[in-house]
Structure formats: C-alpha cells, structure tokens
Amino acid sequence: MLTFSIEKTDTPTDAKKRAEWLANPVFGRIFTDHMAIIRYSEGKGWHDAKITARKPLSIDPASTVLHYGQEIFEGMKAYRGADGHIKSFRPEANAERFAASARRMGMAVLPEDLFVQAVDELVRIDQDWVPSGEGQSLYLRPFMISNEVFLGVKPSTEYLFIVIGCPVGAYFGSGAVSVWVSEFFTRAAIGGTGEAKCGGNYAGSLVAQAEAKEKGCDQVLFLDARERRYVEEMGGMNIMFVRNDGKIVTPPLGGTILRGITRNSIIRLAADNGIEVLEEPVDIEEVFSGAASGKYTEAFACGTAAVLSPIGKLRRPSGEAVFGNGEPGPIAIKLKKILTDVQSGRAPDKHSWLHDIV
C-alpha cells in the first residue's frame, strides 16, 4: 500500500452540467474530474501515488511508449448498488490480469493491491460521477505506459500507471449485432501477445475492424493464425455459441485469447443455472453449417464494456450464418440478466464478486 496524496481539481465540473451528461452518457467521450497516477523508476520502485486533476500528460518525444509501444490497460466498471453503495466487480481479477500483461510486455509489475487501491481512490473522489440509471456505470480505465527517454530497444526503466474514468450507458443498442469473419487478418499467434491486454493488439486489429464496417458489420471475428479455421475472439470481446442441445460452447484459452472476466463470470453463472459451457475448439465451418441446420441456435459476444451482446449473424465473403431469426436469443437474454442482476446488486452475490468502494 502507498499513501495517495490528494490534489483536488480547482475547476470541478458544474453539477448541473454533470447531471446532463450522466443522464445520457456517450461511451468514452466524457471523463470525470480526476485521475489516479503512480510512478515507477528502476531502483526506486513504485512511488509518488496521487489523485490529481485529470489533465494532459507531458511526455518527452523520445519516451519509449511513443516508439516501441509498451502499453497495457484494463477495463472495469463501478456500479451504484441497490443498497446505495458504490461497488466494483471482481477488481482483483483485473489486477491479476494487469500484472500478467505487464510480465508479458516486459514492464514493471504493479502490486495487485495497489492497483485495486488506485481504482478505489479515484472512484471515491469522483463518486458523484457514478450514474444510477439502468445499465449505467462508471467505466474505469487503468493503464500503464513506459516512459524512459531513450531510443534504444529494451524494456523501459520508467513507467506511469494511471486510472481515468468515464460514465457510460449501454455500449451497443438493444438489438443483435452483425459480425464480419476476418479470413485474412489474424489477431494473435501462439507465443505472441494475444493473452496480454495491450494497446498493440488493438492497433493490429483496427484494419480488420474497418473492413468489417465496410462490409456492413458492427464487429470483427478473428480465426486462429495457423489454419484460419478455429474461432478465436472478437477485437475486444470473447465469443460464445448456444447449441440446440442446450449447451454453450466457447473457444478454450490457449495463450492467444484474452482471459475475459465476463467470459469467466458467464461460465460460472451458467453452471449455477444448470447450463453447461464447453470450452472446446469451434470450427468456423461447423458454425456456418450449424446455423443453417439449426444446431447452433444463438451466438453472443461478452466483455466488460458491452457486458453481453447477442450476435444476429456472421458474414464472410461466401455467405452469412444467421442465428435463430437474427434477433437476440433467449439464452443470451437470460444470461445477461443473471449477470447484470449480480453486478447491480439485484441478485445475491454468491461468489463474493462485488467489492464495496464507498
């Protein structure tokens, strides 16, 4: 634990303005008044923890992150619970994954309790920014950049860890999304960085995401890099399919897929509700023929930002796979309700996933 020095902003957002924003937040465009920041230097370790006004960073043009991209991040949410307390959901899982991402990228590892503490400190000072509407929350973005002033290629000796927050509503609309299957671009290979939550993975996925948009789809689905045959995941969400035997199937974690906390939570809540989830390779040909034959009845994406998004159809150059009638399916709707009920405190928190902040 470190003690955070608290430097409150001199220019807090006007309460009326904030209320207007909170009534209808747009994802990722409006930010709270403060940020948490901790510095790391080799020899000195983690130091200078503070809460300060959210403001632009001053970075040297030779700062390593600008050249070699040592950057990792997390995405998590704080909710205003039914009991009036503000809580985050499984923050220790984000802290653990953040440490794993840092190790993979050769970066300094932030102690997991310090990660949770930094997020809590920010939420505490900006608690008026946590919206209370249905489906609304404060999205939190902890991230770390390398910050040594040096053009040599090696792991940096200096890092900045920062947490910012933005109020959010529903990520996608309420309908089902359409997904483009990327048959050329891949996201991750064995031995690569697919399991790390690093900015570079996103940089490499954006051209495929742009291709998806051009093909009239909302999102992109990546296949394995070796055979381009097995389903991996979307650009920023894991994927699951529902079969007509009532079971769910999702690609196994094997180093190339991000270990989604939503994915893990859904697997456990499905089990609690008598739905079996198989973590098995999913052949894209089987998905297309299974959607046509009725063997694959639903598909959905899962991740913190969107929680759970039903997928109406997959599209690729040779045709489309439509699940059910292309509308959100009953299992996806049911699991979304089960998960969001736990997150909002409407259902009992049997797994002790909620972490009280204020």
Ligand SMILES: *Cc1c(COP(=O)(O)O)cnc(C)c1O
């Ligand atoms: C963050 C992320 C996910 C979802 O993880 P959650 O912990 O559920 O938010 C899935 N895939 C990728 C590539 C991601 O970056």
